[in-house]
Amino acid sequence: MTSPRSPHSSAPAPRLIATDLDGTLLRDDKSVSERTVAALAAAEQAGIEVFFVTGRPARWMDVVSEHVHGHGLAICANGAAVVDLHAGGTFLEVRPLERPAALAVVRALRAAAPGTSFAVELTTGIHYEPQYPPFFLDPGATVATAEKLLFEETPGAAAPVLKLLAQHPELDPDVFLAVARETAGDRASFTRSSPTALIEISALGVSKASTLALCCAERGITAEEVVAFGDMPNDIEMLSWAGRGYAMGNAHPEVIAAASGRTVGNNEDGVAVIIEELVAEALAAAGDGPTQG
Numbered sequence: 001m002t003s004p005r006s007p008h009s010s011a012p013a014p015r016l017i018a019t020d021l022d023g024t025l026l027r028d029d030k031s032v033s034e035r036t037v038a039a040l041a042a043a044e045q046a047g048i049e050v051f052f053v054t055g056r057p058a059r060w061m062d063v064v065s066e067h068v069h070g071h072g073l074a075i076c077a078n079g080a081a082v083v084d085l086h087a088g089g090t091f092l093e094v095r096p097l098e099r100p101a102a103l104a105v106v107r108a109l110r111a112a113a114p115g116t117s118f119a120v121e122l123t124t125g126i127h128y129e130p131q132y133p134p135f136f137l138d139p140g141a142t143v144a145t146a147e148k149l150l151f152e153e154t155p156g157a158a159a160p161v162l163k164l165l166a167q168h169p170e171l172d173p174d175v176f177l178a179v180a181r182e183t184a185g186d187r188a189s190f191t192r193s194s195p196t197a198l199i200e201i202s203a204l205g206v207s208k209a210s211t212l213a214l215c216c217a218e219r220g221i222t223a224e225e226v227v228a229f230g231d232m233p234n235d236i237e238m239l240s241w242a243g244r245g246y247a248m249g250n251a252h253p254e255v256i257a258a259a260s261g262r263t264v265g266n267n268e269d270g271v272a273v274i275i276e277e278l279v280a281e282a283l284a285a286a287g288d289g290p291t292q293g
Contacts, residue, residue, distance in 0.1 A: 001283035011243050013226040014048055014278055018075075018212050019271055021054040021064060022193070023231040024248055027267050030063055039272035039279070040067050046282045051075060051215065053208045054192045055200055055234055057121060057162065058089035065089075077121060078191060078234055079211035080162040080202050091123055095211065096160035097203040100149045101187050105201055106146045108184040109166055113176065118237060119165040122158075132167055164188070164201040174195045177233070191234040200234060209237035212216060227278060229263070229271050231255060246274055 017024045027033060052064055052074040058081060061074060067084040068074060072086030082093040109116045119128035127142040128134070128234060129147045134141075142149065143284055153159045168176050176197040180190045189202045208230075216226060216292070224243035230236070233249040236258045239245030247256045249265035263270035 005249065012222075012224050013282060014227045014244070015221050016049045016051060016216060016219070016227070017043055017051045017275065017278070018051045018208075018226055018228040018242065020208075020230040020232070020235050020238075021052060023058060023250060023266050024229050024235075025052070025266070025271050026063065030065060032067060033269050033272070035269045036272040037067055039269075039275040042274050042279045046279045048278065048282065049219070049221075051212065052085075053079075053212055053228075053238060057081075057126070058083040058091065059125070061085055061089055073215070075208060077162040078193075078200055078202050079206045079208045081123070082211065082215065083249050093211075094123060094160050094162070095203055095206045097163060097188060097201065099152060099155075099158075099161060101203070102161055102164050102201070103147065103150050104187050105164060105166075105180075105184045106150070109180060112179055112183040113168055113171060115170065116166050116168050118149075119167075120146060120149045121162045121165065122160065123162060124159045128165075132165075144256075162202075166199040166201060168197040171197045193232040193234040207237045208234060209241040211289070212238060213241060227274070229274070230259075231266065246270075 025036060043050055048195055052068065054076055054078055055078045058076050068085045072084050074083050074085050076083055080095050081091055084090045084092055086279050106118055117129045117131035118127055119132050125141065126138050129145055132145055173192060173196060177190060177192050177199055180199050188204055189206055190199055194198050223241055226242040227244045228238050228242035229246045231241050231248040233252055236255055239259045244261055245259045246261040246263045247259035248263060248270050
């Protein structure tokens with residue numbers, strides 16, 4: 001078993017915990033363990049805010065909505081949206097991928113990686129091409145070519161695009177990501193969080209890290225006061241930006257390389273392990289817990 005590694009022992013006291021969900025906070029069966037629920041509550045009670053920062057859309061946040069305290073906010077769709085989970089996932093801020101840029105990406109990837117199929121994630125739901133693996137959670141999705149899904153009769157009138165998803169049936173996931181970035185990296189931001197060749201495409205400059213930075217700035221919280229957790233390439237920028245960034249024991253090799261700390265895997269409650277340490281430190285510093293001589 002991987003032992004937790006704690007970075008920056010002299011770092012400022014944490015004021016905010018930012019955690020990914022799938023493969024990080026959630027166990028593989030998509031549950032939140034009792035230990036993790038208790039750790040999240042203890043963090044909030046100790047005055048440390050908790051933000052869920054995920055590639056999931058707002059409509060897939062039920063799994064953790066009852067565990068968000070205080071502010072009730074979450075960052076969804078890899079930074080494209082800030083939502084209020086206390087208000088049923090209401091959008092508070094959207095950083096959309098403009099449709100002309102999305103269409104340019106579609107054309108570029110079709111040429112660079114024949115066989116690519118696409119899905120379009122809107123604020124109102126997801127729609128996808130006939131060849132794209134169907135979403136069983138979205139039976140009402142429209143099925144059409146990406147060009148038709150992105151077409152607007154009146155420019156600017158349609159629902160905002162949160163992200164574009166591109167899937168390839170044969171390419172290695174990391175190779176596909178590299179090809180996409182080389183082909184259209186000047187048009188949008190590319191990342192991935194799936195073990196398959198599935199790329200997530202956001203507006204240029206939009207990421208978990210950039211939106212988290214905006215939310216922290218609004219609260220007067222610096223990067224050094226943030227502790228972040230993640231497991232896949234879409235977490236790398238966030239882990240690098242935070243004062244303390246922990247890769248899960250089950251993380252992608254590039255995530256492990258980018259993180260300053262490492263904890264045990266998601267099925268071993270790796271996030272809770274570190275939060276418990278942080279809360280103990282906070283209580284000790286406040287004189288409410290044991291101290292070391």
